[in-house]
Amino acid sequence: MRILVTGGAGFIGSHVCSRLIKENHDITIVDNFDPYYDPDRKKQQLEQVKMIGDFHFVHADLMDKQECRKIFQAKQFDVVIHLAALPGVAYSVKEPLAYVQYDIEMTINVLRYAGETGVSHVVFSSSSSVYGNKADKPLSEGMADGKVVSPYAASKYGAESFCHSFQHLYGFQLSILRFFTVYGPWARPDMAIPKFTERLSKGLPIEIYGSGTSRDYTYIDDIVDGVSAVLETRHENETFNIGYGDPISMERLLDNFRKFYPTMEIIQKPWRMGDVVTTWADIAKAEAQLGYKPKISIGEGIEKMVRWTDSCSG
Numbered sequence: 001m002r003i004l005v006t007g008g009a010g011f012i013g014s015h016v017c018s019r020l021i022k023e024n025h026d027i028t029i030v031d032n033f034d035p036y037y038d039p040d041r042k043k044q045q046l047e048q049v050k051m052i053g054d055f056h057f058v059h060a061d062l063m064d065k066q067e068c069r070k071i072f073q074a075k076q077f078d079v080v081i082h083l084a085a086l087p088g089v090a091y092s093v094k095e096p097l098a099y100v101q102y103d104i105e106m107t108i109n110v111l112r113y114a115g116e117t118g119v120s121h122v123v124f125s126s127s128s129s130v131y132g133n134k135a136d137k138p139l140s141e142g143m144a145d146g147k148v149v150s151p152y153a154a155s156k157y158g159a160e161s162f163c164h165s166f167q168h169l170y171g172f173q174l175s176i177l178r179f180f181t182v183y184g185p186w187a188r189p190d191m192a193i194p195k196f197t198e199r200l201s202k203g204l205p206i207e208i209y210g211s212g213t214s215r216d217y218t219y220i221d222d223i224v225d226g227v228s229a230v231l232e233t234r235h236e237n238e239t240f241n242i243g244y245g246d247p248i249s250m251e252r253l254l255d256n257f258r259k260f261y262p263t264m265e266i267i268q269k270p271w272r273m274g275d276v277v278t279t280w281a282d283i284a285k286a287e288a289q290l291g292y293k294p295k296i297s298i299g300e301g302i303e304k305m306v307r308w309t310d311s312c313s314g
């Protein structure tokens with residue numbers, strides 16, 4: 001298939017592209033090396049993809065309508081996997097309007113030109129944050145009701161809504177994938193697990209925020225399995241949780257790190273605005289309809305992260 005991956009130089013994008021190249025798809029990546037985190041790191045991520053095989057790369061800002069239109073008009077894509085976004089809950093509390101531009105306006109550009117140029121399948125990367133703070137767990141796809149707790153989540157929920165409306169207008173196949181806290185090699189440096197491994201490997205203390213939190217941490221290879229599986233499906237418009245299905249408390253996460261860094265120092269910080277207390281994916285729908293089966297437990301995943309961090313610094 002001819003696949004356009006937006007944000008393909010990012011953490012998830014670079015892993016997804018590597019897999020899709022191995023699966024012999026014709027890949028075009030568009031990315032603007034946004035400075036949310038070090039653009040050089042994104043260039044290194046792209047280098048990792050190059051080691052797997054060839055792809056086309058377009059350096060462009062998808063918030064610019066003309067640039068976005070040109071990309072879609074230059075080639076007839078079968079599928080668009082839209083991963084480009086401004087991520088991060090904490091930053092969204094500081095800069096909420098930026099999320100309207102990146103996560104809603106940019107998504108509208110992608111949906112519109114995908115629709116106008118006859119793309120058959122649009123895959124949108126949403127987030128577990130769209131569930132807000134729900135007392136009932138695990139979180140199944142029907143439980144998102146817009147009652148979110150951060151501007152990031154509001155922009156993802158809003159963008160999902162635009163996805164539904166453009167699916168109705170243009171009739172393309174729509175798959176909304178709600179990813180649950182993703183980690184693994186090259187993980188985004190603003191997230192807990194990569195921050196912990198980076199600091200602990202240098203003998204530095206780590207900071208934790210609030211108490212009683214847990215997250216359904218999902219290893220990148222499992223996320224990539226979910227994305228790859230949805231490309232094989234035929235439906236009109238479906239939403240899937242892509243998570244591991246096991247909420248890991250902060251204590252349990254720290255215990256996993258302690259195996260590698262027994263003397264680690266922890267600094268307790270106050271609760272961060274916009275964070276949810278718990279995420280826990282109900283993955284029954286993805287299992288039944290995509291054949292999705294996550295494989296990497298938190299213990300194995302942390303071990304892989306520690307080995308990868310050591311290999312980078314060594």
Ligand SMILES: NC(=O)c1ccc[n+]([C@@H]2O[C@H](COP(=O)([O-])OP(=O)(O)OC[C@H]3O[C@@H](n4cnc5c(N)ncnc54)[C@H](O)[C@@H]3O)[C@@H](O)[C@H]2O)c1
Pocket residue numbers: 006007008009010011012013030031032033034035036042060061062063082083084085086087088102106125126127128178179180181182183188
């Ligand atoms: N990492 C997670 O745990 C997680 C969880 C849930 C959802 N998601 C979603 O998955 C997607 C990928 O996340 P990630 O962690 O890989 O983030 P990332 O920041 O590593 O990747 C996003 C990429 O999009 C690019 N980009 C941003 N604005 C752009 C623009 N205007 N034009 C072109 N490219 C642009 C960035 O340069 C970056 O390379 C995002 O939509 C994110 O919200 C991620």
